[in-house]
Amino acid sequence: MTKEQRLKKRHSAERRFRFYGIASICVALLFVLILVNNIFSKGSSAFMKTVIDVEVFYDPELIEIENGASEENIREADFYDITIETLLKSYPAKNLDEENELIDLFTTDAEIEIKKAFLENNNLIGKKINLEITSSDDIDQLHKGNYPRDLPEDRRRISNFQLKIYDTLVENNKINKNFNNYYFNNGDSRDPELAGIGGALVGSFYSIIICLLLAFPVAVLASIYLEEFAPKNKITDFIEININNLAAVPSIVYGLLALQILLATIQLPRSTPLVAGITLALMTLPRIIIPCRASLKAVPPSIREGALAVGASKFQSVFHHVVPLSLPGTLSGTIIGLAQALGETAPLILIGMVAFVVDIPSTPIDPSSSLPVQVYLWSESAERGFVEKTSATIMMLLSFLIVMNFIAVYLRQKFEKRWN
Amino acid sequence: MSNEHTVKSYEEELQFLVDSVIKMGSLTESQMVDSMDAIIKVDKDSIDKIIKSDDEINKFRSKIDTQIMTLLVKRAPMAIDLRETISSLKISQDLERIGDLSKSNAKKVKPLPLDLPEELLSNLKRLGELVIKQLNDVLDSYVNKNYDKAKEVWKKDEQVDDLTYIAMESVIDFLSKDKKNLDFSTHLIFATKNLERAGDHITNIAESICYLIKGEYLKGSRPKGKVIQE
Amino acid sequence: MNEVKIKSNNLNVFYGDKQALFDVNLDLNEKEVTALIGPSGCGKSTFIRCINRMNDVIDICKVTGNIEIDGVEINDENLDVVSLRERVGMVFQKPNPFPKSIYDNISYGPKIHGKGETKSELDEIVERSLKKAALWEEVKDRLDEPGTGLSGGQQQRLCIARAISVNPEVILMDEPCSALDPIATAKIEELIDELKKTYTIVIVTHSMAQAVRVSQKTGFFHLGKLIEVGKTEKIFKNPDNKMTQDYITGRFG
Ligand SMILES: Nc1ncnc2c1ncn2[C@@H]1O[C@H](COP(=O)(O)OP(=O)(O)O)[C@@H](O)[C@H]1O
Numbered sequence: 001m002t003k004e005q006r007l008k009k010r011h012s013a014e015r016r017f018r019f020y021g022i023a024s025i026c027v028a029l030l031f032v033l034i035l036v037n038n039i040f041s042k043g044s045s046a047f048m049k050t051v052i053d054v055e056v057f058y059d060p061e062l063i064e065i066e067n068g069a070s071e072e073n074i075r076e077a078d079f080y081d082i083t084i085e086t087l088l089k090s091y092p093a094k095n096l097d098e099e100n101e102l103i104d105l106f107t108t109d110a111e112i113e114i115k116k117a118f119l120e121n122n123n124l125i126g127k128k129i130n131l132e133i134t135s136s137d138d139i140d141q142l143h144k145g146n147y148p149r150d151l152p153e154d155r156r157r158i159s160n161f162q163l164k165i166y167d168t169l170v171e172n173n174k175i176n177k178n179f180n181n182y183y184f185n186n187g188d189s190r191d192p193e194l195a196g197i198g199g200a201l202v203g204s205f206y207s208i209i210i211c212l213l214l215a216f217p218v219a220v221l222a223s224i225y226l227e228e229f230a231p232k233n234k235i236t237d238f239i240e241i242n243i244n245n246l247a248a249v250p251s252i253v254y255g256l257l258a259l260q261i262l263l264a265t266i267q268l269p270r271s272t273p274l275v276a277g278i279t280l281a282l283m284t285l286p287r288i289i290i291p292c293r294a295s296l297k298a299v300p301p302s303i304r305e306g307a308l309a310v311g312a313s314k315f316q317s318v319f320h321h322v323v324p325l326s327l328p329g330t331l332s333g334t335i336i337g338l339a340q341a342l343g344e345t346a347p348l349i350l351i352g353m354v355a356f357v358v359d360i361p362s363t364p365i366d367p368s369s370s371l372p373v374q375v376y377l378w379s380e381s382a383e384r385g386f387v388e389k390t391s392a393t394i395m396m397l398l399s400f401l402i403v404m405n406f407i408a409v410y411l412r413q414k415f416e417k418r419w420n
Numbered sequence: 421m422s423n424e425h426t427v428k429s430y431e432e433e434l435q436f437l438v439d440s441v442i443k444m445g446s447l448t449e450s451q452m453v454d455s456m457d458a459i460i461k462v463d464k465d466s467i468d469k470i471i472k473s474d475d476e477i478n479k480f481r482s483k484i485d486t487q488i489m490t491l492l493v494k495r496a497p498m499a500i501d502l503r504e505t506i507s508s509l510k511i512s513q514d515l516e517r518i519g520d521l522s523k524s525n526a527k528k529v530k531p532l533p534l535d536l537p538e539e540l541l542s543n544l545k546r547l548g549e550l551v552i553k554q555l556n557d558v559l560d561s562y563v564n565k566n567y568d569k570a571k572e573v574w575k576k577d578e579q580v581d582d583l584t585y586i587a588m589e590s591v592i593d594f595l596s597k598d599k600k601n602l603d604f605s606t607h608l609i610f611a612t613k614n615l616e617r618a619g620d621h622i623t624n625i626a627e628s629i630c631y632l633i634k635g636e637y638l639k640g641s642r643p644k645g646k647v648i649q650e
Numbered sequence: 651m652n653e654v655k656i657k658s659n660n661l662n663v664f665y666g667d668k669q670a671l672f673d674v675n676l677d678l679n680e681k682e683v684t685a686l687i688g689p690s691g692c693g694k695s696t697f698i699r700c701i702n703r704m705n706d707v708i709d710i711c712k713v714t715g716n717i718e719i720d721g722v723e724i725n726d727e728n729l730d731v732v733s734l735r736e737r738v739g740m741v742f743q744k745p746n747p748f749p750k751s752i753y754d755n756i757s758y759g760p761k762i763h764g765k766g767e768t769k770s771e772l773d774e775i776v777e778r779s780l781k782k783a784a785l786w787e788e789v790k791d792r793l794d795e796p797g798t799g800l801s802g803g804q805q806q807r808l809c810i811a812r813a814i815s816v817n818p819e820v821i822l823m824d825e826p827c828s829a830l831d832p833i834a835t836a837k838i839e840e841l842i843d844e845l846k847k848t849y850t851i852v853i854v855t856h857s858m859a860q861a862v863r864v865s866q867k868t869g870f871f872h873l874g875k876l877i878e879v880g881k882t883e884k885i886f887k888n889p890d891n892k893m894t895q896d897y898i899t900g901r902f903g
């Protein structure tokens with residue numbers, strides 16, 4: 001082979017390699033794009049809700065309370081009659097069937113919304129106000145264009161009469177889209193238009209905080225001890241191998257462990273962030289120890305020697321120099337570990353976090369859900385409204401993960417010292 | 421363990437330097453032989469040739485100087501190498517001076533009458549032979565790195581001094597017989613003195629060789645003949 | 651000749667099964683520079699690391715025999731290594747300033763030893779150490795800049811200043827100039843010359859010329875044995891041992 005031929009061959013090999021590289025990146029990007037596009041197109045509409053403009057008359061005859069009644073009294077009072085009255089006024093219905101169908105256009109929480117408006121304004125008795133009542137899930141989906149209206153009537157959940165009302169309301173500009181505060185503030189619900197991730201968010205938050213509080217100090221101390229102080233012998237080698245193994249153990253195994261020990265033996269309350277936090281901490285521990293030890297290892301021995309040579313003790317050299325220098329790596333490892341824990345579903349399902357929980361947990365020992373489990377739950381539900389909620393929740397989860405990873409990268413780049 | 425330098429060219433450079441000194445030495449030796457011959461035979465034709473050969477010796481000297489400087493800069497020689505380098509510097513210096521003395525002796529031949537009495541020259545001839553022998557021996561000891569032989573030479577300088585004294589005496593005797601001899605007798609005295617000086621340089625060379633081999637100077641002062649002691 | 655400051659007696663060092671030093675008997679004189687030379691891996695670093703017990707850090711390293719400083723045995727289980735290292739400073743092959751400010755680099759040692767209680771005392775120690783290390787003029791206006799931002803030679807002088815800051819009696823230097831350019835090397839050598847008035851210095855070097863320039867005494871190690879030790883001048887002009895001669899003249903094969 002001549003020199004030119006060899007050169008040509010080498011060049012074409014390099015070109016081929018570059019092509020393969022770029023091609024595989026493109027394929028990966030394509031899948032990410034498809035995924036993101038799919039989630040976004042399905043999920044983004046969940047952040048809006050459909051509302052119907054109605055006029056509420058707080059009729060003193062229908063209302064059971066006096067002007068200036070205490071808040072407590074109002075909360076206990078019955079607004080049912082006013083609500084029915086209001087909803088029926090929004091469109092003329094001829095018979096009881098039609099009236100029922102008309103009321104079905106609104107959310108089951110219409111009474112609560114009317115009561116809330118009453119609470120927020122003083123002295124509404126005998127007055128009329130315009131209020132935007134959340135529509136039912138079917139109307140919501142219809143308005144967002146997710147509902148096929150050209151099906152025969154017997155195969156649709158929306159009757160012809162309801163469609164007629166909807167069209168009239170649209171014509172009169174009575175139907176609008178508003179920011180969906182329920183999605184963020186509410187707990188789970190059987191009614192898609194009322195279901196929200198509030199409970200899951202708080203549950204996840206508690207779980208992660210507990211996980212952090214348990215896993216971080218233990219992991220950091222364990223890695224400092226193993227890396228800096230422990231004698232290098234068979235036992236520590238064995239521990240090292242097992243930590244690496246633990247990091248690779250499927251998360252569901254931790255769920256089983258928690259089920260057996262935390263729930264069955266210790267009898268901690270089921271479905272709670274406390275148990276979730278402990279379980280996730282167990283799972284995250286080796287995943288933090290590994291990057292933590294790596295960043296301790298990355299501190300050059302010359303720094304340790306430098307400290308020892310001026311007469312620092314082993315302890316001082318580690319805690320004055322090595323640990324501060326390894327902190328950026330440690331923190332970013334921790335955050336990435338927590339991000340993984342945040343997305344973990346399987347062990348939480350085992351410890352009963354799949355339970356249907358409406359109330360937003362106020363303490364870590366209240367039953368609760370968590371974001372990934374909520375995704376799992378909603379993806380199982382039949383109603384169309386839950387499809388967009390599933391995607392929206394995935395979006396939320398992804399954005400938390402992205403933010404956490406970004407913080408990790410930022411910490412590392414900002415504070416990592418460069419060794420000459 | 422080999423005795424070779426890890427850097428081959430270093431070894432070669434050092435060897436080249438030593439070879440140069442050896443060549444210069446044999447050149448100086450043959451020049452001295454020639455100049456002694458010229459004096460003894462009062463051979464005025466060979467004077468020019470001897471003077472010319474001194475030029476060559478001088479050239480050798482400056483060549484060796486350059487080699488030494490290059491070696492010092494390039495290799496920063498240590499221990500035995502350092503001593504080798506420095507002693508070749510010193511030996512080449514002494515050789516050059518010996519060359520100068522031979523040249524000066526050759527020049528002395530010009531004013532000499534052709535009919536010099538035999539007994540006047542016999543002692544000078546013996547002295548010359550001794551110095552030539554010394555030079556030969558010292559060069560030998562340099563080539564073979566022979567400490568004992570060098571020390572022998574160093575010790576034998578005493579004999580050179582004594583013979584110088586005797587040779588001087590005979591010239592002065594001759595001179596005192598007839599003041600007319602003054603003219604060329606002075607030249608003969610100078611030639612004798614030159615041989616004695618050459619002997620001193622040879623001793624220096626012997627000292628350098630001893631230092632080169634053992635790394636220490638010969639102890640005690642060199643044994644001196646009567647002429648010097650005066 | 652000055653008095654003996656450090657005395658090693660039948661010093662043997664093992665790394666696991668491998669013996670790194672064999673019966674080393676070496677005396678180091680007070681306020682003098684001793685150079686240690688020898689091919690890589692012959693145990694020079696191992697030897698000087700015995701003097702401040704730096705080998706303790708290495709699990710597999712075992713040291714037998716004696717080392718005395720001022721007649722006091724230091725190879726002793728009960729000896730407090732921290733106070734030993736306060737007396738025996740060390741400078742490494744690669745400059746290793748802490749990734750902290752120049753000021754903090756110097757003040758760290760005094761701080762942990764409780765020297766310099768007040769800020770002004772510390773200031774004074776920092777200034778004195780930097781001056782002694784001939785670095786003060788170059789850095790006095792930027793004491794709060796990171797030490798790692800200095801040039802290699804300056805970093806090494808910073809490390810020397812750091813070693814000086816705790817007022818040691820002995821300074822060990824393990825190839826302190828091997829990562830430096832000739833000018834920086836010359837500065838360090840000049841500094842060593844100055845420092846030897848106050849401290850006992852041991853320097854490991856691969857440069858024969860440097861050993862000749864800075865030291866009064868030289869020891870030659872080979873395969874873990876101290877082959878020859880003597881006045882530097884003697885070692886480099888006319889060593890007694892053939893191996894020494896072969897090493898310094900580059901005839902090792
Ligand atoms: N930490 C260590 N573990 C095992 N062997 C070591 C260690 N440090 C040095 N050695 C061995 O000890 C010998 C001497 O090393 P060292 O003192 O560093 O040599 P030098 O400084 O003269 O180059 C070498 O053979 C080396 O392999």
Ligand SMILES: [Mg+2]
Nearest residue numbers: 694695696824
């Ligand atoms: Mg070393």
